[in-house]
Amino acid sequence: MTQAYIGTSILALFISVVLIRSLSLKKMGIQAVEFGKKDKKDLIIPPFALFYFYxxxxxxxxxxxxxxxxxxxxxxxxxxxxVLCLSGLLFFIWTMISFKKSFRVGLVENTAQGLITSGAFAISRNPIYVSFAVLLIGQFCIYPSWIFLIYLAAGIATFHRQVIREEAFxxxxxxxxxxxxxxKVRRYI
Structure with a gap:
């Protein structure tokens, strides 16, 4: 099934974009990954994500x-x-560009660049989570199974939980x- 190969490739590109961006920031002396340091409950997410990828x-x-x-x-x-997966990927790349040097995984104090409100952030306060949700919806459409439906619901609930925490921060x-x-700008879209 051609759609499965394309969907898998797009997922791999999503992961690659995060890794490349994190490594490029690290070369600039910016620690982009702070995941799980403020809330240890976040550490239960990676095993579920790895199972999803599998x-x-x-x-x-x-x-x-x-x-x-x-x-x-x-x-x-x-x-x-x-189409949804590709749209999510393109929106995600635009978000990474809009982030400039402010991209972080986790809640990190980062006032050096100020509040980012341009680019993708001019239409959504949380474009990274919107792009992840669009990807999950797209993956479910490619693989309409009960387990991906559970992942879709859990993913959206997890994203919303993180959005609430990040917005309070x-x-x-x-x-x-x-x-x-x-x-001025909606939480999602």
Whole structure:
């Protein structure tokens, strides 16, 4: 199934963009990954993410996986999923460009560049999570199974939890500037 190969490739590109951006910031002396340092509960996410990546690869390359997952299949829905995955990737890349040197994984005090409100952040206060959600929806359309539906629901709930935490953090860090930004730009889209 061509859509599966494309969807898997897009997921690999998402991961590559994060790794490349984190490494390029590290070369500039910026520690971009602070994941789990402020909230140890965040450390339960990586094993679930790794299992998700395995499931995507297993479905694409016919590796051993949990049997009887597929709920239904539609060629049109699978191609719609590819379009969603690609859209999510492009929005994610735009977000990385918009972040400039401010990209961080985790809650990190970072006032050097100020509050980012341009680029992708001019249409969404949380474009990175919007792009992740679009990717998950696209992956579900390509692989419409009960386990990916659970991952989709859990992922969106986890993103929302993180958004609430980050927005409280930004409100504390930037005060009235962040409040004014919230009044102009929606939380998601």
């Amino acid at each position: 499931l995507i690869l297993a479905h694409t390359f016919n590796w051993p996986t949990i049997p009887a997952q597929l709920l239904f299949y539609s060629e049109l829905l699978a191609w719609t999923g590819v 930004l409100k504390q860090q930037y005060g009235s500037d962040f409040q004014a930004y919230c009044e």
